[in-house]
Amino acid sequence: MRTPSPRALAWHRRGVAFAAGWREFAKQKSGLVGLGLLVVIVLLAVLAPVITDRTGLDVTKATGDRLEAPSGEFWLGTDRPGRSVLLLTLWSARVSLSVGLIATLLSVAIGTIIGILAAHFGRWVSAGLMRITDFFLVLPSLVLAIALSTVLERGMGTIILAIGLTSWPAAARLVRAQTLTIEARPYIERAKALGGGHLHVITKHVLPAVLPLVFVNTTLAVGSAIVAESTLSFLGLGDPDPMRPSWGSMLRSAWLDSAIIAGAWWYLLPPGIAIGVVVLAFTMCGRALEAVLNPRLREG
């Protein structure tokens, strides 16, 4: 009998490991709840153009009165120009989620590369990179993001850049610490003694061991990125196009339109709750993943 090839075996093993990881994840109620919420919200955001009509976002074609309270027609009332708050909240999810995701991917990618390089190559490279990382880590990132988005042309791209370029140091430090731990393991010494070069050590040993952590970190960081997006938009640095609202820019309008004094709670609550729920969902997922991938936290 010929046994299956090692590659097939490796894939089979990964499948088994994934199944075991999923069972462990499923044991954590909060993780499941978070994942469920995310699936629903992402589906709603993706399907927004199918289930709603985008023209409702156009200020000139608004059908409702100014600051109308919730009713059968407008479930969550209207804003000052008379647009449906429900429609706005739904469409805002698209911008907030995509900015959060893309900015996080950007920052995690930068962080991972810098972290691995700083840990793998000693001396000068490491000292220089860590100096820069620590500098950016300490720097108040919102102030830097404000500066960046003030100077550059306003829009989604700028906001993504501003968040992505200012939030990578945490990931870099984390990845560096993990890489250092891995590189201190004797099997790295063994790989080098076998004749393996930098590329071999990084791709075969370091990356596979670091990626789960990076994944957890990404999940947790999306939440922060969404909050950062809302803050920048709230301060007026978001996309100026009213057809592309985000939860942050909705709250900015609510604030500028004195929704608090008008008692228009329906204008104030939905975007804020949406941010809170999405961020919490990402955080719950991330923490559950962390517990699966970091056995030390799981015990007890």
Added chain:
Amino acid sequence: MPLLELRDLSVHYRNRAVEAVRNVSLTLEAGETLGLAGESGCGKSTLAMSVLRLLPTTAKIDGQILLDGEDVATMKWGRLRAVRWTSAAIVFQGAMHALNPVRRIRDQIAEPIELHSKTELSAAALRTRVDELLGQVELPPEKGDSYPHELSGGQKQRVMIAMALACEPRLVIADEPTTALDVIVQAQVLALMADLVAKKDIGLVMISHDLAVLASTCQRLAVMYQGSLVEEGPSASVIASPKHVHTKTLAAAFPTVGDPESRYAPATSSRLPDETPSPGEVLLRTSDLRVTFRTRGVTHAVAGVDLDVRRGEIVALVGQSGSGKTTLARTILGLQQSTGGQVLYDGRPVPRSSKGLKAYRREVQLVLQDPTSALNPRHSVYESIAEGLRIHRVPGDERAQVAAALDAAELRPPEEFMPLLPHQLSGGQRQRVVIAGALALEPKLLVADEPVASLDASVRGEILALLLRLRANLGLAALVITHDLGLAWNIADRVAVMYQGELVEVGPVDEVLNDPQHSYTQSLLAALPSTHPKESDAVNGR
């Protein structure tokens, strides 16, 4: 009334299927010393911790633990806290972690005294008491103001002993008190402990995996195996005529240096090569090799070493931690840059370019101390062994080559081992995988850094026998780095003794170990724990 009596004690961890301790009954009279031996995972540490009920909450205790006639298992918390450290104290293994890193030694020793003292102690009285305790373990009072990281391993272990004596307990439990220490320091700490226990008439339970250590300090020996007590009796008779199979393995694992029976004959159940082949011409030579570190002052880790390894020869490089032996090995492999001298392989200097080094590393392979961490936990046995083949793009059928390497390392049948992950293997099997990974590249020389130091006694002999067979069958040369003179006696042709970066004595094993010329080699040999209790006292001169 005995000092400590265990009656039918069983400990069961909720998340584990097998009982950690099974129906153990033991008695210890006041002032008596008992050695508890066993391999890792046999339940000896669980037993020790159960005496003061220090087990995690997942553990369930059955049976009785009578300390001075009082059952610890059913004590109320308040009473238990009062008993802890006053009736029995523990010297924990790994003093590095057992001391709080951010508090001064003095405060940590004083803490239990303050806590358990019936009367209010003045600061001066407390200070005097701590100084006195430090004096008893031969540490100057100034050391009390140090933090743990400022002390050496032996000093920390002394602090642990001083701490254990703080409340003048009648029972001291020492859990592997000397495991991480070097031979000479180990001998000092053991002698100190034996001395204090005898002087103060303290009952001692000492736990170790090393029968020789126990036999040299304890009157009686108890051997544990898979949670059960398999043998108990006076030390001398347990060592001389072990009854249980497991005791025999443990006793045979650490050979007596100088005993001709164990020369070229590590304890193994497998067949050893019939004859010792004679070595060929010089394969590896270091000439005046130097490595100097310049962090925090200048350290000459390797200070001018000349060492030869011939084809088919096994050379043991012996020295204590910090002697520079591991640095020497790393330099030979090109993992560490030398600062002077050179390494010659097959008559040519070892290249420094990464390409030249790569070719050299096919010929010279490394076997590391701890096989558990030397294998990537995510890689299967197959992938770990094929790693070297892939790095060097060795032509041919990869699967057949891996199978051959596994076969050479005596992991048979190879097909069954290929898909396994390291955690599915035993310690000995893992070390065989590491060796197989090295063999796959068909090297001429193995550099093995403490290849059996982290393995259980019963596996040790098997791995050493494998090295002997590999030499006989494949003509493989080996440079074995070790702190263990017994290992050199078991397998090596020649021995090189390293001390503070220099080789102080090099020569055939029989000559050097039977008739050491250099005073350092002599003191190393003298510090070996002896299985005959009386001799050890004479050796340590206390």
Added chain:
Amino acid sequence: MTDILNPTEEVLAEAPPPTRGGGAVRYVLTKIGGALLSFAMVIVLGFLLFRALPGDPVQTMTRGRPATPEMMARLEHKLGLDLPLWQQFWKYLGGLLHGDMGDSYFYNVPVLQKIGERLWPTVLLVGVSTVIAVALGLWLGTRSGWRRGSRFDRVSTGVALTLWSTPTFWLGMLLMAATTGLFPTAGIVYTDTPDDFFSQALDIAHHMVLPTITLVAVTYAQYQLVMRSSLIEEAGADYLTTARAKGLRDDVVRRRHAVPNALLPTVTLVFLHLGMVIAGAISVETVFSWPGLGLLTYDALRVGDLPLLQGTFVVLAGAVIFMNTLADFLYRVLDPRVRAS
């Protein structure tokens, strides 16, 4: 080599323990040097961000206002933008050395003077909030980490995570809406408050309630979660078993042994997260019109006042670097191991 046979101390076996003292001065100098280097980087970054990036400063500053080409040229000349980049940098650097960061375009006063006016309200708000948040976070984190999985742990961690997920400005707006009439919602002091110290202080405290609650709510969670996880990391440590074996009560083991060790990583993070507190302060000051540096930053970006923005950037970043250098010194006091190396 004659004393080898009589090893009284373990000189043979082990390297001598590291010596103490002498390292302190070097440590302090290294850290100060590092801080100065970081500050130099802030200054360079402050220049590059506002001058060398592909945006047009003049356009940014006149965004949304009608401006003739002559006005724009005059502005360009006033800002020195018509000079080559390296000359601009020398001018900027020379100005900084004399304590001159240019004039605010909007307020028409020197940037540093404006920042000086707005500094103290921020120090007051951020200082008070951070002290409260750290105390609260450490206390909750210690309690929940020591009894992991208890009801207290689950509830307090859940609350912390929820508050942490909430945008600062939104929480501020909610508080404002929920407590209408109870607390002032804008400014630092009423103009008609009597001039005596007591009335002034009371009025400022009254104004501070809502901003402080908001800032504490969004920042304490970090401290709690970090303290909780570092205590959990320490929970399995051997020295805790030693402490228990000595007969210490559980709460003494926690207070005397576990917490001092768990505090070390927490202290580092408390200071590393100061940048986040600054971010919170900008949002809070904006929502509550608290006349500090945060509001100044917001006003500067609202009107496109680049010199002012540059000034707040340099000052805020410099302040955080300064605080982190203090943290390094504090860490050295707390951890004897750092003291030795």
